[in-house]
Amino acid sequence: DTEVTQTPKHLVMGMTNKKSLKCEQHMGHRAMYWYKQKAKKPPELMFVYSYEKLSINESVPSRFSPECPNSSLLNLHLHALQPEDSALYLCASSQDRNTGELFFGEGSRLTVL
Amino acid sequence: KNQVEQSPQSLIILEGKNCTLQCNYTVSPFSNLRWYKQDTGRGPVSLTIMTFSENTKSNGRYTATLDADTKQSSLHITASQLSDSASYICVVSGTTSGTYKYIFGTGTRLKVLA
Numbered sequence: 478d479t480e481v482t483q484t485p486k487h488l489v490m491g492m493t494n495k496k497s498l499k500c501e502q503h504m505g506h507r508a509m510y511w512y513k514q515k516a517k518k519p520p521e522l523m524f525v526y527s528y529e530k531l532s533i534n535e536s537v538p539s540r541f542s543p544e545c546p547n548s549s550l551l552n553l554h555l556h557a558l559q560p561e562d563s564a565l566y567l568c569a570s571s572q573d574r575n576t577g578e579l580f581f582g583e584g585s586r587l588t589v590l
Numbered sequence: 591k592n593q594v595e596q597s598p599q600s601l602i603i604l605e606g607k608n609c610t611l612q613c614n615y616t617v618s619p620f621s622n623l624r625w626y627k628q629d630t631g632r633g634p635v636s637l638t639i640m641t642f643s644e645n646t647k648s649n650g651r652y653t654a655t656l657d658a659d660t661k662q663s664s665l666h667i668t669a670s671q672l673s674d675s676a677s678y679i680c681v682v683s684g685t686t687s688g689t690y691k692y693i694f695g696t697g698t699r700l701k702v703l704a
Contacts, residue, residue: 481633519679519694520634533689567633575690578624579681581633 480504483568483582491590492558498585500551500568508532508574509551511543512567514584520567526551527574558589593617594682594695602701607670611698613663613680621683621690625654625665628677628697637665637678670702 481502490496500509508527512520525533526545534543540562542554551568565584571577594615603609615623622641626634638647638654640663647654651674653666667674680695 483633517677517697517699519697522691565631569633576621578636578639579634579692581626581635583633584631586631 481568481570481580481582483566483585485585486583487586487588489588489590490555490558492560494558495554495556497555498553498566498568498587500553500582501549502570502580503549504570504580505548506570506572506577506580507548508571508577509545510569510571510579511551511553512569514565514567524553525574532574555587558587560589563587563589593686594680594693596678596680596695596698598698599696600699600701602703603670605670605672605702605704608666608668609670609700611665611667611678611680611700613665613682613695615661615663615680615682615693615695617661617682617684617686617693619685620658620661621685623654623656623663623683624681625652625663626679626681628679630676634679667700672702672704675700675702 484499511523514520523537524543529545540557544552567584568582569579597612624639625637628634640656651668656663677697679697682693
């Protein structure tokens with residue numbers, strides 16, 4: 478079983494909805510990541526948090542808003558999404574930004590209607 | 591330019607057969623290389639992690655090799671099982687444009703048939 482927990486597993490939302498994806502880890506990792514993965518493609522990095530501060534934003538549209546309330550939690554707030562944003566959203570964590578293995582959650586499958 | 595290239599893109603083999611997946615990278619400086627297995631619609635799971643000084647590492651029926659001189663790695667799967675059907679992703683850690691990153695390969699989709 479993965480030690481990175483993501484909820485919900487599946488989410489269907491309209492383009493005017495506001496929803497959030499949640500990620501939690503209790504391994505004491507200080508770096509947490511959001512990735513977006515389209516079918517048959519490798520994961521693409523969206524955001525990196527290091528010690529609860531946003532470290533990397535890979536030019537992600539503002540309709541995606543990350544939040545790191547504490548060292549164990551990472552949220553991704555979604556608003557006014559487009560159908561092309563439908564994808565598998567993966568959360569990952571590592572011991573810190575510059576070392577350690579990436580541990581992935583099971584992902585949240587997002588469908589935007 | 592993708593700094594981690596995997597081949598083949600997809601592969602179909604019969605149950606019980608062996609197969610080898612390839613990963614070539616140009617990431618420099620190199621920190622380590624990981625192979626992940628990803629079942630459809632699920633998160634990647636780590637199979638092996640290799641550092642610069644390691645040549646071979648095994649995890650059950652999975653054996654990874656690394657040649658840091660030629661910047662190539664392979665993942666050999668022995669006596670394949672139906673449950674091995676998945677995507678296999680090579681991830682190289684290193685510094686690109688001054689920032690430490692995990693750089694993902696394009697993946698190999700493996701299908702094992704009964």
